[in-house]
Amino acid sequence: MPCSCKTPEDVLRVCKENRVKFIRLWFTDVLGSLKSFAIPFEELETALYEGMGFDGSSVKGFARIDESDMVALPDPATFQLLPWRSGEEKVGRMFCDILNPDGTPFEGDPRYVLKRNLKRLAEKGYTFYVGPELEFFYFKSDKEPVPLDRGGYFDLTTLDAASDLRRDTIRTLEEMGIRVEYSHHEVAYSQHEIDLRYADALTMADNVMTYRIVVKEIAQKYGVYATFMPKPIMGINGSGMHTHQSLFRGDTNAFFDPHDPYFLSDVAKKYIAGILRYAREIALVTNQWVNSYKRLVPGYEAPVYICWARRNRSALVRVPMYKPGKEKATRIEVRHPDPACNPYLAFAVMLAAGMAGVEGNYELPEPVERDVYHMSPEERKALGIESLPGSLKEAIDCALESKLLRETLGEHVFTYLIESKLVEWDEYRVVVHPYEIERYLPIL
Structure with missing residues (x-):
């Protein structure tokens, strides 16, 4: 059945119940290409509350190399298990909002534009x-x-x-x-x-x-x-x-x-x-x-x-x-x-x-x-x-x-x-x- 998470606590509970080992964090570049990186379950709580840092200069349309630090903050309401990654260790995914290091929305994030x-x-x-x-x-x-x-x-x-x-x-x-x-x-x-x-x-x-x-x-x-x-x-x-x-x-x-x-x-x-x-x-x-x-x-x-x-x-x-x-x-x-x-x-x-x-x-x-x-x-x-x-x-x-x-x-x-x-x-x-x-x- 589809997951119906609303809060970080919901995501953590569903992942424990389903023995989720990895969570993929998804976002898009300006041209609409899907980007993703995976974190282990042990890092999930930190990601949900603080976000995960990454190099924005490597993503098309994001940032110059001298201002490359970005934060991907998962949206708990988008959590779902990936059906094609079934098995004993399941994989989940969430869409992310992209933030600047100070926590403000990044203006180059297409999701933020919408x-x-x-x-x-x-x-x-x-x-x-x-x-x-x-x-x-x-x-x-x-x-x-x-x-x-x-x-x-x-x-x-x-x-x-x-x-x-x-x-x-x-x-x-x-x-x-x-x-x-x-x-x-x-x-x-x-x-x-x-x-x-x-x-x-x-x-x-x-x-x-x-x-x-x-x-x-x-x-x-x-x-x-x-x-x-x-x-x-x-x-x-x-x-x-x-x-x-x-x-x-x-x-x-x-x-x-x-x-x-x-x-x-x-x-x-x-x-x-x-x-x-x-x-x-x-x-x-x-x-x-x-x-x-x-x-x-x-x-x-x-x-x-x-x-x-x-x-x-x-x-x-x-x-x-x-x-x-x-x-x-x-x-x-x-x-x-x-x-x-x-x-x-x-x-x-x-x-x-x-x-x-x-x-x-x-x-x-x-x-x-x-x-x-x-x-x-x-x-x-x-x-x-x-x-x-x-x-x-x-x-x-x-x-x-x-x-x-x-x-x-x-x-x-x-x-x-x-x-x-x-x-x-x-x-x-x-x-x-x-x-x-x-x-x-x-x-x-």
Whole structure:
């Protein structure tokens, strides 16, 4: 059964009862890579109350070598046993908040960035809930993208080679207290989706990090490789992280209005308007890799054009209508993030964009219920429909001019993210790709 710890004492008791020998302390760097170090049970009490020191200069985006001392303070509420490390000596894990030596929050910690933005939201009386749909691929190895099957959307049995992998993954997630709504084969060959039940944004960001490592661990157990790379194969759909989101005041859904034709409150409409207004500026966080922009092209179900709709999946923001008029189910779906983002930062910037719309009383344009992909440029211009950045470099340029992004991330994370992405772009643009050899070498 999942652990339900709240205090350091709870963690110590559960570890004693389960004969836990090692505890892994987890956190992420600025780019969203999971970092971990292990401590023996004998050090657990010290870690829970005082934290554990480590060298922050060795973690991307954290600290310079002359200010490298950092402290990882475990969050007791995140303690879970690792199901894939079973045996006589069990292993547990906790997510950590990263602190400076004086005990203050470290501004380069992505978890702190999200917590800081959620605190501002709480002061306004809201709770932010999210429910991401993470897509991913299974391949035969990490050397080349060779699919396991030729299945498509919702295919069964022989066309779906990974139903056992998904089942074991779901069991593992549920053993760790992470609720799953459903799973299925996705559109592309060997592409899959496991949808998480909605939760508050901080819990969900922790869950996304856990989800990604569980998917990879179970895949490795079966001798295959799982990847969250946005676009690993040319000519078929890439992987997205469609993110359902809503604001609640207590038990009341602030996005719901029973008298509106779309069942959307004014808060929801302004929130959507904010997402649309800032989509280009926050793309560097929601879609942070060179490869992300290979997915964001017309024709493969990924959103490219900045508009909203109800049932139209070519729109950037969609209002799902599975249960129209049901208050708890009313939400919006932001479709452009991909599953290789840093979830702490992605949730923070989407929230900030939406709340800018609420606080600025932004007006929501009319929904676009036509296939935007097949509109002419003139039609899109007439409707005021802009496009997401077409490359990582364009996303960097949009981010550089964004006051909202700088304030949301904080100066430390914003500066490192820009610097890191400029390096990535420079490394990418000087590479001679196979396309260029095949296209130009025979004729030039």
